[in-house]
Amino acid sequence: MRHKLASYVLMFALAACHSAAQQSSALPPLGATTAANAPAHDTRFAIDPRTCAQRVNDSVAKLEECIQRIPLWQRLSHFQQIANQNPDDQGHGNRDTGTPGYAASVAYVAAVMRRSGYKVAIQQYVYDKATVTGTPEFGTPSQRYAFEREWFVARGSGSGTLTAPLEAPRGASGGCVPSDFGGFTRGHIALVERGRCDVDIQVANAQSAGAGAVIAYSSPERGAYEARLVDPAAIPVIGVASHAVGAGLLGQYRSGRTPIVRIDVRVHHKSDVDYNVIADSPFGDPRKVVVIEGHLDSIYGAGMLDNASGSTTILEIAVNLAKTPTRNRLRYIWFGGEEIGLLGSRYYTTHLTPAQLHQIVFDVDSDVTATPNFDILIADPRFASKVKRFPRNVVPQSQIGNAYFADFFNMGGVVSRAARFGNDGTDSLSFSLAGIPDSGILTQQDCCKHTWETKLWGGFRGNYEGDIPSFDGGCVDRPHRWCDNLSNNDAFVMELASKAVAYVTFKLANRPFP
DSSP states (O other): OHHHHHHHHHHHHHHHHHHHHTTTTTSOOTTOOSGGGSOOOOGGGOOOHHHHHHSOOOSHHHHHHHOOHHHHHHHHHHHHHHHHHSBOTTSOBOOBTTSHHHHHHHHHHHHHHHHTTOEEEEEEEEEEEEEEOSOOEEEETTEEOOBTTTBOBOBTOOOEEEEEEEEOOOSTTTTSSGGGGTTOOTTOEEEEETTSSOHHHHHHHHHHTTOSEEEEEOOTTOOOOOOBOSSOOSSOEEEEEOHHHHHHHHHHHHTTOOOEEEEEEOEEEEEEEEEEEEEEOSSSEEEEEEEEEEEOOBSSSOOIIIIIIHHHHHHHHHHHTTTOOOSEEEEEEEESOGGGTSHHHHHHHHTSOHHHHHHEEEEEEEOOOOOTTOOOEEEOGGGOTTGGGSOTTHHHHHHHHHHHHHHHHHHHTOOOEEESGGGTSSTHHHHHHTTOOEEEEEOOOSSOBOHHHHHHHOSOSBOSSSSSSOOSOOSTTOTTTOOOSGGGOOHHHHHHHHHHHHHHHHHHHTSOOO
């Protein structure tokens, strides 16, 4: 196994820069589904996928050789077909929460898992859906900023209309700790720069200090984009404004010419129904459950990189472990509502009994696994901005999964880095808050890749995906772009990331947990 893996990862390392440089030009046409159209496969380790699905893959080596580009790409292509067959009212392929495309995605995953022999349950729950209505306003008496060009309303923003002085936190960490807002004037509008910690933390601290609204603005290399609040706010949140807008307002404030800002954001709430797909293996100790999960929903379109890629990764692993007995029970979950507030995973973890929670010994999250201009990032609760809210066992016990990911990449000489993403913005956060140790993988998205990252993984500064090289923010989670399609994924990166998740899954599935 070590020899094969090292050879594979070496091949990956040699191809990585070429992959990004070509901007995924080797990918098949949009919507292609046949093996003939899929990217060329390295046949040295190839085995017929039909054989893989029917045999007992009772070693890491057997499982790894069954995680192949062609079947992965075929499954990913099927999600693109689902999106194309379920367009929104503007004709764009769509798999967002609450749409027919999401319902079709649920049906597809459930059918594959049932055919493979898993016990499948569709978990239904009611959630509150918030939608911005009308045309929001943000500006000063002398300037009105352009909505969805210079600024966005954060997902999870509250409603409100106010005209008030702007005020920046006085502390050194830019609003990341409550003391930054010492002396803040109640009713003023808080101005914070993004990047120092999770935006939820900055907004929560501002609310606690009595802010009437929050303006979050981007770092210099990144433009305006739509932020997501995991914890919905009670006040309006402009998030994220461009750096030019934020820096201009900050400059006025620091010069003593405190800006008077008007904000008008109206949010409409209604109830809707969402679904999680939960599939249990018939093998393994049901008192020791390892969860392998990712979110199935998209936002603003097909959502092929975010997160049909991660959904495909765990689906392919599940199919190839369907006949394999394991020490621990494997549970695969595809969550809904991640893009609008981790709705599915929060519902799932908060509706387990204490005994059911205790049975889950580990969680592995698969969120974005095919980025063309990639990084290799491993979720580590140590670096989460919400780490103080986690039960004490989470951080030390999570290092088990992180170590397995590191082992996989180290064996082939590929760099991986621990990151906080999994516990600030994807479904593993729900498990951390519930006291369940967790890890996960992300190959990055949006913008902006830095010089130090190009030295580790090759590629270009700027977008991780979308138009490469560029600093326009990419395709993922971007309203009105509709470009997170099949062409926004790299088959080679997807294969490697999927092999990594398979390796970690197999190790955890057979680890003796106390």
